[in-house]
Amino acid sequence: MIGRPVHCENRSKQPGRLPSGRTGMQWRGQPMHRFGTVASHSEYTTIPSSSAIKIRTDVPLTTVALIGCSVMTGVGAVLNTAQVPAGATVAIWGAGGIGLNVVQGAALASAGMIIAIDLLENKLEFARKFGATHTVNAGSTDPIGAVRDLTGRGVDYAFVATGNTRALEQAWASLANGATCVAIGMPGSGEMMQIPSRSIAGSERVLRGSFYGSARSRVDFPRMVELYRSGKLDIDGLINRRYTLAQADQAYRDLAAGDLARGIIVN
Known part of the structure:
Protein backbone atom coordinates (compact mmCIF):
# COMPACT_ATOMS: atom_id res chain seq x y z
CA MET A 1 0.00 0.00 0.00
CA ILE A 53 -9.09 11.29 13.52
CA LYS A 54 -8.34 10.55 17.16
CA ILE A 55 -6.08 13.04 18.94
CA ARG A 56 -5.18 13.60 22.58
CA THR A 57 -7.71 15.43 24.74
CA ASP A 58 -5.38 17.86 26.51
CA VAL A 59 -5.14 20.32 23.62
CA PRO A 60 -7.67 23.12 22.92
CA LEU A 61 -9.92 22.27 19.99
CA THR A 62 -10.19 25.92 18.98
CA THR A 63 -6.44 25.86 18.36
CA VAL A 64 -5.86 22.45 16.83
CA ALA A 65 -8.83 23.00 14.50
CA LEU A 66 -6.36 24.88 12.32
CA ILE A 67 -4.43 21.65 11.75
CA GLY A 68 -7.37 20.51 9.65
CA CYS A 69 -6.46 22.80 6.78
CA SER A 70 -3.86 25.57 6.74
CA VAL A 71 -1.34 23.99 9.13
CA MET A 72 -1.39 20.58 7.49
CA THR A 73 -1.32 22.05 3.99
CA GLY A 74 1.62 24.36 4.64
CA VAL A 75 3.79 22.29 6.97
CA GLY A 76 3.03 19.13 5.01
CA ALA A 77 4.14 20.70 1.73
CA VAL A 78 7.61 21.11 3.23
CA LEU A 79 7.94 17.93 5.30
CA ASN A 80 5.92 15.49 3.20
CA THR A 81 5.77 16.72 -0.39
CA ALA A 82 9.18 18.33 -0.87
CA GLN A 83 11.00 16.71 2.08
CA VAL A 84 13.26 19.75 2.37
CA PRO A 85 16.69 18.82 3.79
CA ALA A 86 18.48 20.79 6.50
CA GLY A 87 20.45 23.75 5.19
CA ALA A 88 18.43 24.17 1.99
CA THR A 89 17.33 27.60 0.79
CA VAL A 90 13.56 28.12 0.63
CA ALA A 91 11.37 30.87 -0.84
CA ILE A 92 7.62 31.16 -0.25
CA TRP A 93 5.28 33.16 -2.48
CA GLY A 94 2.30 34.22 -0.35
CA ALA A 95 2.41 34.82 3.40
CA GLY A 96 -1.23 34.11 4.21
CA GLY A 97 -2.54 31.32 6.42
CA ILE A 98 -0.97 28.56 4.32
CA GLY A 99 2.21 30.45 3.45
CA LEU A 100 2.95 31.15 7.11
CA ASN A 101 2.76 27.43 7.77
CA VAL A 102 5.16 26.77 4.90
CA VAL A 103 7.49 29.17 6.73
CA GLN A 104 7.00 27.15 9.92
CA GLY A 105 7.59 23.91 8.03
CA ALA A 106 10.83 25.26 6.58
CA ALA A 107 11.96 26.26 10.07
CA LEU A 108 11.10 22.76 11.36
CA ALA A 109 13.19 21.31 8.52
CA SER A 110 16.13 23.54 9.57
CA ALA A 111 16.28 25.32 6.23
CA GLY A 112 19.32 27.56 5.93
CA MET A 113 17.47 30.54 4.44
CA ILE A 114 13.72 31.19 4.45
CA ILE A 115 12.53 33.98 2.16
CA ALA A 116 8.89 35.10 2.40
CA ILE A 117 7.39 37.07 -0.49
CA ASP A 118 4.11 39.00 -0.42
CA LEU A 119 2.52 42.26 -1.50
CA LEU A 120 1.43 43.31 2.00
CA GLU A 121 3.91 44.50 4.60
CA ASN A 122 1.84 43.28 7.55
CA LYS A 123 1.91 39.74 6.14
CA LEU A 124 5.67 39.93 5.81
CA GLU A 125 5.81 40.95 9.47
CA PHE A 126 3.80 37.82 10.32
CA ALA A 127 6.28 35.77 8.28
CA ARG A 128 9.26 37.13 10.22
CA LYS A 129 7.51 36.18 13.45
CA PHE A 130 7.14 32.57 12.29
CA GLY A 131 10.70 32.08 11.12
CA ALA A 132 11.37 33.88 7.83
CA THR A 133 15.01 34.98 7.72
CA HIS A 134 14.35 37.39 4.84
CA THR A 135 11.27 39.07 3.36
CA VAL A 136 10.57 40.63 -0.02
CA ASN A 137 7.72 43.01 -0.84
CA ALA A 138 6.81 42.02 -4.40
CA GLY A 139 4.88 45.26 -4.80
CA SER A 140 8.06 47.33 -4.74
CA THR A 141 10.85 44.82 -5.44
CA ASP A 142 11.42 42.29 -8.21
CA PRO A 143 11.14 38.98 -6.32
CA ILE A 144 13.16 37.02 -8.89
CA GLY A 145 16.11 39.37 -8.65
CA ALA A 146 15.79 39.61 -4.87
CA VAL A 147 15.85 35.82 -4.42
CA ARG A 148 18.84 35.45 -6.73
CA ASP A 149 20.69 38.27 -4.95
CA LEU A 150 20.04 36.72 -1.54
CA THR A 151 21.00 33.17 -2.51
CA GLY A 152 23.69 33.94 -5.05
CA ARG A 153 22.45 31.28 -7.48
CA GLY A 154 18.74 30.78 -7.05
CA VAL A 155 16.70 28.99 -4.42
CA ASP A 156 16.66 25.23 -3.74
CA TYR A 157 12.91 25.05 -3.04
CA ALA A 158 10.21 27.52 -4.05
CA PHE A 159 6.69 27.16 -2.64
CA VAL A 160 3.74 29.00 -4.16
CA ALA A 161 1.00 29.44 -1.54
CA THR A 162 -1.22 31.61 -3.71
CA GLY A 163 -3.41 30.90 -6.71
CA ASN A 164 -1.65 33.54 -8.81
CA THR A 165 -0.10 32.06 -11.97
CA ARG A 166 2.34 34.97 -12.20
CA ALA A 167 3.70 33.92 -8.81
CA LEU A 168 4.21 30.40 -10.18
CA GLU A 169 6.20 31.79 -13.09
CA GLN A 170 8.29 33.96 -10.78
CA ALA A 171 8.98 31.04 -8.45
CA TRP A 172 10.11 28.89 -11.37
CA ALA A 173 12.43 31.63 -12.63
CA SER A 174 13.94 31.94 -9.14
CA LEU A 175 15.07 28.30 -8.94
CA ALA A 176 18.67 27.16 -8.93
CA ASN A 177 19.67 24.35 -11.27
CA GLY A 178 18.26 21.04 -10.02
CA ALA A 179 15.82 22.84 -7.71
CA THR A 180 12.12 22.21 -7.05
CA CYS A 181 9.04 24.42 -7.31
CA VAL A 182 6.02 23.25 -5.28
CA ALA A 183 2.60 24.58 -6.30
CA ILE A 184 0.15 24.70 -3.37
CA GLY A 185 -2.32 27.43 -4.33
CA MET A 186 -5.21 26.76 -6.68
CA PRO A 187 -5.40 29.09 -9.73
CA GLY A 188 -8.76 29.65 -11.36
CA SER A 189 -10.11 26.97 -13.66
CA GLY A 190 -8.54 27.25 -17.09
CA GLU A 191 -5.69 29.55 -16.05
CA MET A 192 -2.33 28.68 -17.61
CA MET A 193 1.29 29.36 -16.64
CA GLN A 194 4.14 29.83 -19.09
CA ILE A 195 7.67 28.58 -18.54
CA PRO A 196 10.54 28.16 -21.03
CA SER A 197 10.55 24.52 -22.12
CA ARG A 198 14.36 24.31 -22.16
CA SER A 199 14.51 25.31 -18.50
CA ILE A 200 13.04 21.93 -17.53
CA ALA A 201 15.53 19.51 -19.08
CA GLY A 202 18.40 21.95 -19.39
CA SER A 203 18.51 22.86 -15.70
CA GLU A 204 16.84 19.72 -14.28
CA ARG A 205 14.28 21.79 -12.42
CA VAL A 206 11.19 20.09 -11.03
CA LEU A 207 7.62 21.44 -10.85
CA ARG A 208 5.28 19.48 -8.63
CA GLY A 209 1.99 19.99 -6.87
CA SER A 210 1.11 19.57 -3.22
CA PHE A 211 -2.48 18.83 -2.26
CA TYR A 212 -3.31 19.09 1.45
CA GLY A 213 0.36 18.74 2.33
CA SER A 214 0.47 15.18 0.92
CA ALA A 215 -1.05 14.27 4.27
CA ARG A 216 -1.79 10.88 5.72
CA SER A 217 -4.25 12.28 8.22
CA ARG A 218 -4.22 9.42 10.73
CA VAL A 219 -0.46 9.75 11.02
CA ASP A 220 0.11 13.43 10.38
CA PHE A 221 -2.66 15.01 12.48
CA PRO A 222 -1.37 13.46 15.74
CA ARG A 223 2.14 14.37 14.60
CA MET A 224 1.16 18.04 14.23
CA VAL A 225 -0.45 17.93 17.69
CA GLU A 226 2.79 16.63 19.20
CA LEU A 227 4.81 19.32 17.45
CA TYR A 228 2.39 21.88 18.88
CA ARG A 229 2.61 20.46 22.41
CA SER A 230 6.40 20.42 22.28
CA GLY A 231 6.48 24.11 21.32
CA LYS A 232 8.04 23.42 17.92
CA LEU A 233 4.90 24.43 16.00
CA ASP A 234 3.19 27.71 16.88
CA ILE A 235 -0.52 27.41 16.16
CA ASP A 236 -1.75 29.79 18.88
CA GLY A 237 0.30 32.60 17.36
CA LEU A 238 -1.43 32.18 14.02
CA ILE A 239 -4.75 33.25 15.56
CA ASN A 240 -4.67 37.02 15.72
CA ARG A 241 -8.45 37.57 15.85
CA ARG A 242 -11.46 35.69 17.19
CA TYR A 243 -15.05 36.21 16.06
CA THR A 244 -18.53 35.14 17.04
CA LEU A 245 -20.77 33.63 14.39
CA ALA A 246 -22.64 36.94 14.22
CA GLN A 247 -19.33 38.58 13.21
CA ALA A 248 -18.66 36.15 10.36
CA ASP A 249 -19.14 38.81 7.67
CA GLN A 250 -16.54 41.01 9.36
CA ALA A 251 -14.17 38.05 9.57
CA TYR A 252 -14.35 37.59 5.81
CA ARG A 253 -13.82 41.30 5.23
CA ASP A 254 -10.72 41.22 7.43
CA LEU A 255 -9.47 38.16 5.56
CA ALA A 256 -9.96 39.87 2.19
CA ALA A 257 -8.14 42.96 3.47
CA GLY A 258 -5.13 40.89 4.47
CA ASP A 259 -5.48 41.74 8.16
CA LEU A 260 -5.42 38.15 9.39
CA ALA A 261 -2.77 35.54 9.94
CA ARG A 262 -5.65 33.28 10.94
CA GLY A 263 -9.01 34.16 12.44
CA ILE A 264 -11.37 31.71 14.07
CA ILE A 265 -15.12 31.83 14.52
CA VAL A 266 -16.26 30.42 17.88
CA ASN A 267 -19.66 30.28 19.52
Missing part, protein backbone atom coordinates in the same frame (compact mmCIF):
# COMPACT_ATOMS: atom_id res chain seq x y z
CA ILE A 2 1.29 3.43 -0.94
CA GLY A 3 -0.75 5.28 1.66
CA ARG A 4 -1.82 8.43 -0.20
CA PRO A 5 -5.36 9.12 1.04
CA VAL A 6 -5.48 12.65 -0.43
CA HIS A 7 -5.61 10.96 -3.84
CA CYS A 8 -8.29 8.42 -2.96
CA GLU A 9 -10.13 7.44 -6.14
CA ASN A 10 -13.20 6.33 -4.20
CA ARG A 11 -13.91 9.58 -2.37
CA SER A 12 -17.31 11.11 -2.84
CA LYS A 13 -17.84 12.40 -6.37
CA GLN A 14 -20.72 14.56 -5.14
CA PRO A 15 -19.52 17.76 -3.41
CA GLY A 16 -21.09 18.37 -0.02
CA ARG A 17 -22.31 14.81 0.40
CA LEU A 18 -21.15 11.72 2.29
CA PRO A 19 -19.44 8.89 0.35
CA SER A 20 -22.84 7.16 0.24
CA GLY A 21 -24.25 10.08 -1.73
CA ARG A 22 -26.48 11.17 1.18
CA THR A 23 -26.11 14.43 3.04
CA GLY A 24 -26.86 13.01 6.48
CA MET A 25 -28.88 16.06 7.52
CA GLN A 26 -31.97 17.91 6.37
CA TRP A 27 -33.56 21.28 7.05
CA ARG A 28 -37.28 21.68 6.42
CA GLY A 29 -37.26 18.65 4.19
CA GLN A 30 -34.32 19.81 2.08
CA PRO A 31 -30.85 18.17 2.13
CA MET A 32 -28.13 20.14 3.92
CA HIS A 33 -24.77 20.01 2.18
CA ARG A 34 -21.51 20.66 3.99
CA PHE A 35 -18.39 22.50 2.84
CA GLY A 36 -15.45 20.20 2.19
CA THR A 37 -17.71 17.23 2.98
CA VAL A 38 -17.01 18.02 6.65
CA ALA A 39 -18.72 21.21 7.85
CA SER A 40 -18.52 24.96 7.91
CA HIS A 41 -19.63 27.28 10.71
CA SER A 42 -21.41 24.45 12.55
CA GLU A 43 -21.07 23.07 16.07
CA TYR A 44 -22.06 19.55 15.04
CA THR A 45 -21.94 17.61 11.81
CA THR A 46 -22.26 14.10 10.42
CA ILE A 47 -19.16 12.50 8.90
CA PRO A 48 -18.09 8.99 7.90
CA SER A 49 -16.00 7.20 10.53
CA SER A 50 -13.01 7.30 8.18
CA SER A 51 -12.96 11.09 8.56
CA ALA A 52 -12.72 11.02 12.38
